[in-house]
Amino acid sequence: MSKGLPKRSENYSEWYNELVKRADLAENSAVRGCMVIKPYGFSIWEKMQRALDDMFKETGHTNAYFPLFVPKSLFEAEEKNAEGFAKECAVVTHYRLKSDPNNPGKLMVDPEAKLEEELVVRPTSEAIIWNTYKNWIQSHRDLPILINQWANVVRWEMRTRMFLRTAEFLWQEGHTAHATEKEAMDETKQMLDVYATFVEEWMSVPVIKGFKTANERFAGAEETLCIEAMMQDGKALQAGTSHFLGQNFAKAFDVKFQNKEGKLEHVWGTSWGVSTRLMGALIMAHSDDLGLVLPPKLAPIHVVIVPIYKGDEDLEAIKAVIMPIVKELKSLGITVKFDDNDAYRPGWKFAEYELKGVPLRMAVGMRDLQNGVIELARRDTLTKETRPIEGIATYIKDLLDEIQTAIYQKALNFRQENMFKVDTWAAFEEQIEKGGFLLCHWDGTSETEEKIKELTKATIRCIPLDAVEEEGVCVYSGKPSSKRVVFARAY
């Protein structure tokens, strides 16, 4: 009945890969490192997009669209950003194919159609956008600029995994320009909060908000803020980042404005993004050995109704009772699927919808009808209950809210059980093998951070925004430290 998914406890990585495929979320494509997002997976992504987009608009942002290509000369303008992305970018060098004279029916790059300047397929759009903002900004009256873009980007990663790390991925990237440092920093934090709210309230995944260390910062940023989530194997997943760019891009692209006093100043910038990687986080945070577990707010189908019947007469009797309930559920904003496809048996359907993570399953047989009840099964807890048909729609509506919260609480409990204050190197080495987040003192140097990574594959996920000041000594070097940071192995 489990459709033969590998077990999480035996091979977490294989379990993930198989689940992604069998639940019809995505599959690998003919293009190295690029995935196909299948309809069921895409419908979850669409719900994420809609919710995020609404939140961006509520905070004053508008959408726009900038070119896919970045001319090499713009790409290299902000040095650190260029350095960070040059080693993994797709480069367009020609604009035509022609018939290959040596291979009938085949095509070849036309050497006469070489571009004067190579075009980089955007790995991120700061360069092309700041080059555009230059023309949009003259005065303080033109600020702030608060723009978001939904787009595809390409980073030529060598080791890819569906949703978590793919050569092409879908994301949104916000790019804002401000008159003051404070405004830009406030925006950076505001958008981190938007991400945290979305991931916790919609995805039911608790996150830790914090600063990245210099080593882990976005190439070209002065500060990178992030939200970090814990997966069921105890590893961390960076779920979103919000960058304070300082005046780096403004200087690289010569973007100045006349302030209220009439003086020319460089503009302050931010950028922030979340991607289809969130799908990976959603899957890995909640799902089990039977398949997906989806929080109701992101589930494409909230309730599946499986009639259990022998002939057309039974089916009609069930429909007569159930269809008004379907209608009532829909009027409450609940998405319902009534599955009377007789090519499959109820048991097969139960497994299938468990695999797909449908939050509630309603089974209705003839005896249930006579008794005025139905059987309701929760996907998250795998519990069943028999409920009176009377008032079932409003009961389901409340139950879906309860499930949304329960899934969050379960993930939060798991995280709390897997966060450890670790104060000695021996304890660090032992715990990191078991997984989880290690709250440790760190001496603040890149050297120590790199050494720890080399020895244990653990990185500093973040310096939590709410870290309390406390005296301590670095878990590795023994040098003094004033607050704990989060170490973990990560996706």
Next chain:
Amino acid sequence: MSKGLPKRSENYSEWYNELVKRADLAENSAVRGCMVIKPYGFSIWEKMQRALDDMFKETGHTNAYFPLFVPKSLFEAEEKNAEGFAKECAVVTHYRLKSDPNNPGKLMVDPEAKLEEELVVRPTSEAIIWNTYKNWIQSHRDLPILINQWANVVRWEMRTRMFLRTAEFLWQEGHTAHATEKEAMDETKQMLDVYATFVEEWMSVPVIKGFKTANERFAGAEETLCIEAMMQDGKALQAGTSHFLGQNFAKAFDVKFQNKEGKLEHVWGTSWGVSTRLMGALIMAHSDDLGLVLPPKLAPIHVVIVPIYKGDEDLEAIKAVIMPIVKELKSLGITVKFDDNDAYRPGWKFAEYELKGVPLRMAVGMRDLQNGVIELARRDTLTKETRPIEGIATYIKDLLDEIQTAIYQKALNFRQENMFKVDTWAAFEEQIEKGGFLLCHWDGTSETEEKIKELTKATIRCIPLDAVEEEGVCVYSGKPSSKRVVFARAY
């Protein structure tokens, strides 16, 4: 007051280019042939997307996402399709840049990071999608597949114009697979009807539905259906196409299914798309020398309210009366902007919102308040009326519907005045210079079609679906013909 737009009558093309820029719809970017879609323009496109997406879903389609890149070997698999797009495609040949040893601070393509197989940036996705469908289809139970994708595509056009023809553009592309020829043809027609409904009811642009001739068909299709619209200069614009692909792609990618009788058959396919080109159609169909004219269903702002006042006291008095109306309008689903920005004078604002095509402008001064009236100006007719404040919200709601229809009717009248039955070559040559759609008999040969294009730049826009059978002779060759086709110059 017209913000110095060129006049349509003097230079239609310049008028269009300037309008696109000054109304903040789009601008050229640093990348040859690629545009930046600015927030105001993008918000119109978003409304188009939302409406179309709803219509696709109502007709049973779901969204998915396929890779940006097409490996050369897949690209060339369907010969005619490859031939049609090879001459204008962007080709990725490398996956890394490195520091240029001869130019400090500059980057160069790393010759060691050459791809084994070149990747074409998708000009359209039939190849990559049919290669995927091959794995999804075994049995008749897997059919139909009804998928749409919202994406960017790249065609390396040499002469580009914002929205109308750009190297990169945004579009949706539907790709469906069916068990029978009839089902595929029904789908092709259904999606053409969806497009026609959208363009007529949302964009207020009347269209002619028809078949393309063999010359104008999509590369790889058996039949291309299209909708053609008339712009204000009498030229045609192809607003959407729906292709019956026959079994061409199924054969090229070996996509077969077992039918109900257990026999293997090739699948039948369709594809259909509309793009940001629709923005060009929207602009050119309705706008005037003062700026955009937007049908209310696609207008980002429905009503702008401009208070006319001397000091804060006046403004407060106006607000006290107007803000409840704003609230009421919003509750009716109407988007309102109350513009009390005192950096600009009312006259400037009037011109600005005319330029931006806001359907209704409400001006409110102190004397109006005393009289319990406001002034309402319609963008489409440039007429003004004084209305009682009492009941203004519901009046506006009805008026917006009226405007939606009026704009359509005006465009329809214009088209009817500019469609001509032409029966002699002399009349053809004379009329084509004046513009409009020429309804003519044609002998059905590509030869004649090409000759007419060569002589007059006119092409056959379509063979209308509703063309009546009538005996006649070809306007050019004098050979017999049984129905009239539509000739025009086109964008």
